[in-house]
Structures are given as structure tokens and as C-alpha cells.
Amino acid sequence: MSRYHLRLCLKLTVLIALSQSYQLKASNDGSGLSTAIAADLVGAFNLSKEDGGAKDSFDVRETEISFYAPIDHLFEGILSIAAHREGGEALYEVHEASISTSKLVSGLSFKLGQYFLGIGRLNRFHRHDWPFVSAPKVTNEFFGSEGVLDSGAEASYLFPSSVYINLTAGVTNGWTYGHSHNEGKKPKIPTHYARLSSFFEPADLGLATGLSYLSRTSAEEEKLQLIGFDGVAKIQSGSFPRFLLQTEAWHREVTPKTGDKSQSAGTYVYPQYGFSKSLSAGCRFDYFTVLSLKDANGSKIANSQYGFVPTLTYKSSEFASFRLAINHETTTQKNQDTTKKQYAELQSIFILGAHPAHDF
Amino acid sequence: MISKIRIFLLLAFFCASKSYAVLKVMASTENLKTVVKEIGGAHVEVESYCKGNQDPHYLEAKPSFMIKTHQADLVIAMGLELEVAWLPKVLSGGRNLKVMKGKKGYLEVGPLLDVLEVHTGHITRADGDVHPDGNPHVDLDPIRIGQIGKHVAARLALLDSKNKGVYEANAQKLMERMEAKTKVWAKRIAATGTKKIVTYHKTLTYFIDRFGLQSAAILEPLPGVPPTAAHILDVIKVAKQAGVKLTLVENIYDDSVAKRVAKELPGMRVVKVPISVGGRQDILKLDDVFEALVVAFEGDSK
Numbered sequence: 001m002s003r004y005h006l007r008l009c010l011k012l013t014v015l016i017a018l019s020q021s022y023q024l025k026a027s028n029d030g031s032g033l034s035t036a037i038a039a040d041l042v043g044a045f046n047l048s049k050e051d052g053g054a055k056d057s058f059d060v061r062e063t064e065i066s067f068y069a070p071i072d073h074l075f076e077g078i079l080s081i082a083a084h085r086e087g088g089e090a091l092y093e094v095h096e097a098s099i100s101t102s103k104l105v106s107g108l109s110f111k112l113g114q115y116f117l118g119i120g121r122l123n124r125f126h127r128h129d130w131p132f133v134s135a136p137k138v139t140n141e142f143f144g145s146e147g148v149l150d151s152g153a154e155a156s157y158l159f160p161s162s163v164y165i166n167l168t169a170g171v172t173n174g175w176t177y178g179h180s181h182n183e184g185k186k187p188k189i190p191t192h193y194a195r196l197s198s199f200f201e202p203a204d205l206g207l208a209t210g211l212s213y214l215s216r217t218s219a220e221e222e223k224l225q226l227i228g229f230d231g232v233a234k235i236q237s238g239s240f241p242r243f244l245l246q247t248e249a250w251h252r253e254v255t256p257k258t259g260d261k262s263q264s265a266g267t268y269v270y271p272q273y274g275f276s277k278s279l280s281a282g283c284r285f286d287y288f289t290v291l292s293l294k295d296a297n298g299s300k301i302a303n304s305q306y307g308f309v310p311t312l313t314y315k316s317s318e319f320a321s322f323r324l325a326i327n328h329e330t331t332t333q334k335n336q337d338t339t340k341k342q343y344a345e346l347q348s349i350f351i352l353g354a355h356p357a358h359d360f
Numbered sequence: 361m362i363s364k365i366r367i368f369l370l371l372a373f374f375c376a377s378k379s380y381a382v383l384k385v386m387a388s389t390e391n392l393k394t395v396v397k398e399i400g401g402a403h404v405e406v407e408s409y410c411k412g413n414q415d416p417h418y419l420e421a422k423p424s425f426m427i428k429t430h431q432a433d434l435v436i437a438m439g440l441e442l443e444v445a446w447l448p449k450v451l452s453g454g455r456n457l458k459v460m461k462g463k464k465g466y467l468e469v470g471p472l473l474d475v476l477e478v479h480t481g482h483i484t485r486a487d488g489d490v491h492p493d494g495n496p497h498v499d500l501d502p503i504r505i506g507q508i509g510k511h512v513a514a515r516l517a518l519l520d521s522k523n524k525g526v527y528e529a530n531a532q533k534l535m536e537r538m539e540a541k542t543k544v545w546a547k548r549i550a551a552t553g554t555k556k557i558v559t560y561h562k563t564l565t566y567f568i569d570r571f572g573l574q575s576a577a578i579l580e581p582l583p584g585v586p587p588t589a590a591h592i593l594d595v596i597k598v599a600k601q602a603g604v605k606l607t608l609v610e611n612i613y614d615d616s617v618a619k620r621v622a623k624e625l626p627g628m629r630v631v632k633v634p635i636s637v638g639g640r641q642d643i644l645k646l647d648d649v650f651e652a653l654v655v656a657f658e659g660d661s662k
Contacts, residue, residue: 073462102455107430109455158430158455164423199423206422238612239418277586317584319485357449360422 033069034354038128040064040347047326047342054343059085062127062146064095068356075101091181095149107158111170114151118168119195119212121230121248123147129358131246131272132311133325133345137288138250138266142226144179148214150191164199174216177224185219192216199360208232208360221257226250232360237274244272244282263291266305278316284309286329293333303333318355323347383520386428386459388437388447389416390637391499392469392508394646396436399512399530403523409443409450412638415612416442417489417584421449429454432465433519436512439468440475442496467515469508470498476565488582500635501566502542502650506535541647545654546571552657558599558607560618563635567653576602579609579617587617596624605629608656611639631656 043058066080080096098113116123122130122139127146135145152172159165174191176184197210214226228250235243249267266289272282286307293301307329315321329341385406387393393408400406409425410416416438429435429450437443451460459465475494483490498504513531517524549571556576557568562583568575577598581591598604599621607622607630609615615632622628633656634640634649643649 102452103457103460106457107455109452158426158453160430162427164427166423197423199427201422201424206420206424208423234420236414236420238614239415241420317485317489357421357444357446359449359453360420 031069033067034356036064036066036068036354036356037352038062038064038066038126038349039351040128040349042133043346045344045346047344048340050341052341052343054345058346060090061085064126064128066096068354071099074103075099086181093181107160109156111154111156112152114149115154116147116149117170117172117191117193117214118154118156119148119193119214119226120210120228120250121232121246124359128349128351131244131282131313132270132284132309133323133347134327136248136266136268136284137286137305137307137329138268139248141264141266141288142250142252146179148178148191150174150176152191164197166197167194168197169194174218177216177218187216187218188221189215189217189223204235206234206236206360223253223255225253225255234360238277240274240277241272241280242274244270244274244280246270246272260292265289265291272311272313278314280313280315282311282313284311301334303331305329305331319351321347321349323349381520383433383516384431385434385436386425386432388435388443389499390639391505391646391649392436392438394637395499395505395508395534396512396516398534398646399509399527400516401526401530403520403526404516409447412634412636412640412643413611417445419443419446421446421453423453425450426453426455429459430456432456432459434465434467434515435459436467436469436515438496438498439470440493440496440498441491442470464515464518467511469511470494470496472511473498473504473507476569477562488580489584491583495562495565497563497635498566500564500649500653501570502538502545502646503570504566505646506531506538509534537647541650542570545650548654549573549657552659554606554657556602556604556606558595558604558618558621560609560613560615563610564608564653567650576604579607579621592617592621596621599625599628606631606657606659608633608653610635612636629659631659 039060040062041058042061044054045056046052046054062082062084064080064082066078068076068078071077077099078096081092082095083090083092094114096115098111098115100109100111102109118124122135123143150172152170154168154170156166156168170193172191174187176182177191191214193212193214195210195212197208200207208231210230212228212230215224217223228248230248233245234241247267247269251265253261253263255261266287268284268286270282270284272280274280288305290303293303295301307327309325309327311323311325313321313323325345327343327345331339383400383404385396385400385404387396387406387408389410390408390412393406396404396406407428410419437447471493475498478494479490479492483492499508509531513527516527556574558577558579559575560579562578577595579587579595581588605627607618607628609618609630609632611632611634615630618630622630634643634652637643637646637649643652
């Protein structure tokens, strides 16, 4: 066992012991404190002779410990701490520390603190709750491998209509963008975002859709603008989703203080079929392109990155899942050689303790 | 012309005030919805989150539930953690201050009843999806249905005191009808001579208890865990030794495993039974649910 693993095990043991003592205390004092511990183990292995970019090793990608409870009769709180493997070190960081309520004003909920921004689809879910192993190319490029988290305030309003229409809007510090480990710099305009979502239910199908917008102007006066669509369709069969279709499409525009603006766009589509409560299979299709790529003459250069990722998932329960994904990635650019990567990912996720109910 | 406008405005006001007077209720299951409808009559508008052919343990917290919750005056749940996987999300997503837990507009009926299978020992996930506070399928006992009716009536009266008498009278009628029918159903089940049964999940615990029956085996090795090959062999062995001749598969579960087991047990009947109103096309009332269960016992002898 490497020094990294030893250190990780030690830290995890301390956290679990702490959480159990809190849990025991909570069960006695009626505070309603729940603890959830999630471990996300991922191995990536090259399938072709050429370097496919995978590390050929099986590691702890992330461990996360979350405490959540009602704070009092009005507010709820969550604190989640995650450890990532970065540069051979287990880096612990606060993922979420927020106070929220939906009990102050009818139709309105508020959140204050640090959290993953309420935009798109994947950004609103913990990575261990995603239906596939790793982030699609487009979300990886625009939001990082996990998602964008920041400190600020977010409000969500449910419109009083017969159809579900919800507007979420928030403002965060914006000193950094993405999943950063440095302090960053005070931006000219902080990160601000909104998502308008709706839900339709034709027959047995549940269809949730959302339109998102995010903008920020950095200290260097570089303006970032993101516009995206997300959609999820599900058909439930008894106790499991028989059919799932998840998609996101995003467009990003970055305008520096001087020079040309850059534009890129991408999408992913993930259909999945559930054979039973335990077994499901899906295939994700990814596409990404830099729209503003130009040659010395100012002519546009055609380019694209696309891929498909067949994924097989076995779940013994909602608390343990095993996943196999075969990644096929192709990068093309006019007048350049096409490059291809093939690698397999093996994932095991287990959850100890509570697991709160999920959004649709 | 002015008088026509006045009449129209008066009618509009009358209609608006009348619709406002009706209590909007969301029930977690079809069975609870049926109780509420029977108690509340014309004074309530009630819908259920979970339909008769769906498993209330594993519902999705759909946004459409949230909008209905947002508009509700009362949310009634079974409790005992039956809806723990989705209802908390629906309540917080509904953002309706009236129906939050602890408010007058939120009622869990299960904990108000005499609950079976309350676990006192140390429970872990290795024991499956156990409900530590007791079996939540209280609605499959006709007597407890009567008791649920009383609790529903009390809560409706709290929210709409002017119709208290109507709610109490309807609850009393439901209670009396269930008591009378239970006596008849008990006699009919006793006449079949069937005492021991196999079920898929521990859904029929209260029915079994009420009618003096015995659960010889459960097809799930642990609550919420699909049958395994080893466990199926155990069930066959136990059912053979106990001389079980009837397997009841609740309508929300697949009956193929039960049919496989039955092939190894001569004389074993497998009946897919509705456990909820709407669980089968012809199951429109609570009485129909219990009637269908009794008929399953009577089988060919009827």
C-alpha cells in the first residue's frame, strides 16, 4: 500500500469515526442529523497500443462525507467535505457548506453558502450520482470534471401555475470559476446565473427540461458567457427506470479585454435502458467543437471532438453500484491527422449511511 | 346590461368561493386517496402521488408532484418511512408552507395506529430495506382502514371545522362497514382451510395478522432485495414442508419467480393480487381490494 493510500485510509477512518459518533449523538438528541459517506473508485485502462490517455491504474477518485440536518424549524444545513486525488495527494476540501430554507415564503426557497451552482443537469448532482463514470467532453471543458462550485446566494421560485415552471437564480463571488484550489482574484462582475425549468408528463413519460445562463467578468476583464439546454426523459417501470434519456447542449463565449472572442459548443446524449432494478446499459454520444478556430488568413478551421461511451451498470442496491464504460474518442481538425483514443473505465461506488432523496 | 354584469359577477363570486371552500388533498397512495374521498365527499378534491400499479417505496420525486403539493391544503402519507425515498423532496420542492412536516396540513397515519414488526434490535443495511418503525402497509387491514378514516376525519375537521359533522359521520360509516365486512371475509377465508401462504414482499403482514393467517415464506430474501436462486430453493423447501398451497404476488411485483417456484410444488396456486385501488382495472374501491384478496383464497373452491 502506498503512502497516499495509507494517508487516505487514515483520514477516511477518522472521518467515519467522527461521523458515527455524531450519528449516535444525533440519534439520541433528536437533532435529525444524517451522515452520508460516498466513495467513488475508478480505474482507467488503455485499450489500444497507442497512449489512450488513461493511467492504467485503479484508484480512489473521490471520497465525500456529508452531514445534513434541519438547523431549526426554518432552516436546513449541509456540510460536505470531499477528498480528491491530485498529484498523488489526497486533497480535502469543502464541497458544500450551505444553509437553506423553503419554509419562509410560499413558492420560494433560498440557499446561502458554498454549493454547486444550480445550472444544467450534471452540475446539480454529485458525481457519484451521475449515470456514467466521467464527465462528457462538453461539461468537462466548461465546468471541469466535477462541476462549478462557489460561494454565494441562490433563490428558486416555483410559479403558481398548473404546469411546473421553476426559476433558479444566483450570484456567487466569482473570484474563481470552476473547481479551483486557489483564491483567485476579485472579478469585475461576479458570477451570476439562472435556470428556467419545466416538466411535462405525456402518458408514462416524465420529461424535465431546463434553460441555463451564466456570466462572469474576471479581474482581467475577460467576459465569460454560457448558455445551455438540459433535458431528462424517464419511463419508470415498477421500482426502476426502464428508460432514461439525458442530454445537455452548451455554448460558451469568452471575450477578452483585447483580442478576438472565442466560441465553442458541445453536447452529449445518453440513452439508457434498464433491464431490471439491478442492471442497465446505455451509450453516451459526445460532441464538441471550437467554433472560433481560424487559420492565419482568418478562415474558419473545421474541427470536432466526438466520442461514444457504451456503459454497463450493475446496482445491488441504491447504495452500491459497479460500472464498466468503454470510451472511444476521436479528434479531427482540418489539415491535421485524426487522433483516436480508446480506454476502459471501471467504477465502483458505495454509500455508507443516509442517502437523501434525489431530484427527478 | 348593468344587471347582467352584476349577475355574472355574483355567479363568478359564488363559483370562486365555492371552489375555494373545497379542500385540496394529496394522498401518497391510491388507498389513502380513496379513504379521503370517502370521508371528505364533495368537500375535498383529492389526488394521489402513487398510482395503484406503482410501488410506493420507489417513486420518483417528479416536479409534477411538487406543483400539486404547492397547491394542496393537506398532504396525507402512510409514514413509517414508506415514502422516505421521495416525499421529503416533493415537500421541499413544493414550497407550500401549509403542508410542511409539523404543520396542520401534513398528516402521517401509520404512526397513529397499532404498528406491527417494529424493530427494536440493531438494524443495518445488511438486513435489506427494513422499516425500523414498523411495517408501513397498514392500509391492507380493513379494521385499520376504519381507524385511518377516523384520523383523516379529525384532520379534515381541523382544517374545515364547519363540515366536521359530515367527516365524522362518514368516518363512522366507513368504520362500521369495514367491521361488518371483516367478519364476513374472515368466515370466507376460514372456510377455504388455507392458513399458510407465500408472498413476494411483506406487504400483506396486516391482512395476514387480521385474518389469523401465517406467512410461511417471503420470495424476497430480504426486504427490497430481488429473489436469489439460493433463496428460491429455501422457499421451495419451506413451502413443501409447511404444505403451502397458495402464493400471493402483489400486483406491483413480477410473478415469474413465484410461477417457477410453483412448478416445483404440486398443487401450489399463484395468484397476482391487487394491493391497491387501481391495482387492477376492476378495483375501484377499498372493499374491492379486500374482496380480491379473499377471492384469491377461495380460488377454484368458489
